[in-house]
Amino acid sequence: MSDRQDFRFIRTDRPTRDDALLTVADVLAEPVLQAGVPEVLVGGAALDAAVRWVHVSDSVGVARLLDGGELLLSTGAGWPTAPEELRDFAVGLCQAGIAGVVVELGSGQARIPEAVVEVCAERGLALIALTSEVKFVAVTEAVHRALIAAQTMALRERQHLHELFTALSLRGAPADVVVAETARALGAPVVLENLAREVIAHETLRMPVAEALAQLRVADRVPVQARGVRWGTLLALPGPVHPAGRLTVLEQGATALAFGCLADGGDSEWSLLAQRGLIDDLLGARFASPDDIEARLATSGLMLTGRHCHGIVARGTEPAVQLAYRAAQAGVAVVAAPVGGDDVALLSLPASVPLTDALAADLVGPDRTVFVGPAADDVLGLLASVRAARDLAGSDRADAGPRVRRVDDRPLERFVASLRDDHRLLAHSERMLAPVVAHDRERRGDLLDVLAALVAHPGNRSAAAAASHLSRSVFYQRLTLIGDLLGADLDDGETIAALHLALLARRRTSPPA
Structure with a gap:
């Protein structure tokens, strides 16, 4: 019996106040009363x-x-x-x-x-x-007719909602899709929270996220639960009247979410979904204002004000959840998710706790390499930090092994990061590398890799040859070809610096997936 109460879909009883099928204003607008x-x-x-x-x-x-x-x-x-x-x-x-x-x-x-x-x-x-x-009997007939029509519409809408959310449940739609469909059905912002009141998914329509999250205290809410287990709360901000009743729509959405939790064995996917969405939106700059991202970070326990933050990339075989566990143990707030083959994380530390190499290594775990972006204290700074860490990870060609690499130790990379969208830097890269790029594309060559090894080891060509996995003789042949294609002296320090800048800019136009 408790299960049936959890998963009720259609109610056919007499309309209640929550259904709000007609209001006094609606009745007052009837022609028979206007007369x-x-x-x-x-x-x-x-x-x-x-x-x-x-x-x-x-x-x-x-x-x-x-x-x-x-x-x-x-x-x-x-x-x-x-x-x-x-x-x-x-x-x-x-x-x-x-x-x-x-x-x-x-x-x-x-x-x-x-x-x-x-x-x-x-x-x-x-x-x-x-x-x-007026004839009261005419008023009664008109109002009762309107009520019956509204009830009929409500039943149709409930059937439509039943079909919509049942289809979502059968397809195994993720929580963010269910939340988005609920918001569209209501025409109002909808937010899903877990039991810790962390925002798992949201669809705010055209309302700024920060504004929507600030108004949750006035939201309608229903629990996401089934079989005596509760996983979270589905909330909807005030919006237009729905023919089936706003709470009915919200209950349908909560039921679909509960089915998903039952099918997945719990809400373990929720936190991963929330953190991946946050990082994807930050990296893709998919936010109307920094306040929106900051509000969402705050619901995940990651504060920016009065703290120093870093974007990091952890490379190596270990689930991102372990990083989050270690961070919690160390008192460091973290939002982490896998992106491509690496883990990307946002860290927030107390102002008195610097992110030392030892702490960074402890957070990511043994046998992993961590790339650390510069410190930041706001959303845009954090975005720059995580982008810089990803760029450094993408350009890293050293042998695998546990180590800590910092963007702050690579001043040229940090300089290029500050000019990420400068068309003059991109034009310099394209102009200077064009002959080498064309050669590699036409002959499936490796000259760009050889050039990258050279600028990474400007004073040690033996190390550069080893980094490119070529014999010294073959490596020198490649350098001669590069010099001829570019018409440049590869022993000239200024030329090497310009080529290094061009290579860094080129990598930034095609960041790691």
């Missing part, structure tokens, strides 16, 4: 009250016959006349939970008593006076 020339005495937010039925009565004891959500139509003929009795009568209507009161002025009441107006204003109950005669 009565309505005057709104108490409106505003009160007109948003949900109407689930219409009741016609002039009885002073009508309150005890009401269940809540009704729109009361009355002429006021049977109402009491003493002010205190009128107040008690109006309070009783409010306590019955009705949606509003429509009074036809005329034979019953020439004007709505002031005591009733005061109570309705105090309690926020919609109060409308009809200044021309």
